[in-house]
Amino acid sequence: MKLLEANIGAGVIALILGEILAYIDSQLETMTPDYLLTGILAVVFGLVAANCVYFITRKADPSKN
Numbered sequence: 001m002k003l004l005e006a007n008i009g010a011g012v013i014a015l016i017l018g019e020i021l022a023y024i025d026s027q028l029e030t031m032t033p034d035y036l037l038t039g040i041l042a043v044v045f046g047l048v049a050a051n052c053v054y055f056i057t058r059k060a061d062p063s064k065n
Contacts, residue, residue, distance in 0.1 A: 003054065010050035011043045018042020 022038040025031075 006050060006054070007047055010046045014042045014046025015039050018046075 018038050018041065019035060021042075022033040022035055026033040
């Protein structure tokens, strides 16, 4: 359950940060952003990053051996 909560939290934070970054980029470049694509990509990359950190640190915990 802890892993599921961490993934949901990472997905929400990645979505918010991705949308903010798309808005800032659109204002700097004077272009129309695709918020749906930006949101999907941000969530995917956020979930990959969160799970990579989890799986790398899971093997490095000596107290579980």
